[in-house]
Amino acid sequence: MSKDAWGYQEPNRRPAPNWKVNPQTSQVRAGLTRTGFGETSEALFLNSGFTYSSAQEAEDSFTDEIDHFVYSRFGNPTVAMFENRLAELEGAELCVATGSGMAAMFASVACMVKAGDRVVATAAMFSSCHVVLTEFLPAWGVEVELVKGTDEKVWAQALSKPTKVVFIESPSNPLMEIVDIRMISDLAHKVGATVIVDNVMASPMMQRPLELGADVVMYSATKHLDGQGRVLAGAVLGSFGYMNEYFKPFFRHTGPSLSPFNAWVLLKSLETLDMRVERMANNAQKIAEFLAT
Template structure:
């Protein structure tokens, strides 16, 4: 293989790492990494095969274990998050489930922020109890008292920040100190922020997970997930995934690796648009409440400014009229998309109470800040005046 493609150094900036971290060139000297659509790989002889399967050689064995496209994608995220190692998955939920399944044993206990993705909540409340794994929730506004939820068998402290969909902000530095004090693993879902806006490992996280389906892809094309963090923990996650099979496809990894090359410039524009949308909504008479991390009215504005580069692309707001008001708003939307996804080039509006979090009871939704009229807006890359114009006519 040609080895003249220069790899970035640790001194390079984020954008350079995203663009220049690349799989070694083949004999064809391609400038762009090709697709490696192969299920398996070959060996020179019996000894090469034996040594490879004994982990004595760093070789690709089978695409469920590793693949050049997958490795490139992982390497980029590892560098962006300042992690030691990583593993990529077919979906974000595969990353979350596999991380917990690999690191927990029967009888262990999780302490989690109450506001989490709906499927994560279902894992904690419906499936993990089958294996004698229990979860205690704390509210974001009660994070300073998180220690009272820790039990002798607590193994993991888990948070999303910003949270989905109420856009609450958790103090990563403070929670990492609590986790270290009690010898807990600190795991952070960094999906809403992306590695460009926030690196939880720098504040003390042990493992960071992403749904790459969202802003990392950024164009609503493919599914993917990734977990990065300390090498010994990722090794356990890798071994679990290697034997249970939630691996990402080489094609999806190739798409996501390409997407990372434009992550910084895309997210900058997403955030610029989102702040303008949030400011517009804050002054609209038919909106009761707006939650956006870089609005000064956000209760955790100072924490957000400390640990995030910009405020992200998600704006949550309460439409007057409760659940009926929220649904009426969506029915009047003309340009923006009605979808359960987020992080797309296209602006997306969602009514969580009747869609993404509909499986929760009314009391459970209220507990995590999902009020009947709450709308989640994933602000896209259209001209911001067009986005605001569509939101205005739907609200008016």
């Protein structure tokens, strides 16, 4: 076991999901921790802070010498259970939950770029993502190029010069345009770019971008992960390196946190994720076949 940047114990490497075990098991059991009361459902911790048995324990907690929750803006037991469950489903080393999908999108990119850096992105994307990339980032001195389609030559041209981040939506929201994540990731890594994929329309049940070469996955958990119109939420998943060096410091000090209550709702949502996504996909297929006749 090793500590992450906040002092929480994490495995040295989180393996990809073991699909020999029914994935529904992970949807219900992954990340589950119980208090001494032995509750059957995940406990809901609505408190903002945590107590310490001594001044020394408080000091050790603040300096990351021991594994102890400090402040719910950047660490909460209920939120951590949701993060760990989603990380196992995605096959990611770490997950950090956010208050909305746009909080996840903005933070995942903004934590890596500064004036003079360059971002390449798919042209087909959610409208608010488009505003962030084409209005906010350029105003702060970041160059942004949008690429249409899936032609490898076009992408190779766009990625022929130094690039800090490649942002992909596939399938895109709402047009459902699909790009070759593996091809783009291979090209991006040749110029040292970090590949971030918005996987909201597929979910980890249909597509796991990390297995296709991406470095980071982000979600609006408001969509399939909740799937029932109850909460706003987001999530960013990636390696220890990306999360600890870039994302967590940005997240901790800017505060786009997920409420523990929303995390608890999402834990219940994940229990039925595969059934809901499969049924939606089957229904969409039947509608498409009907419209094609």
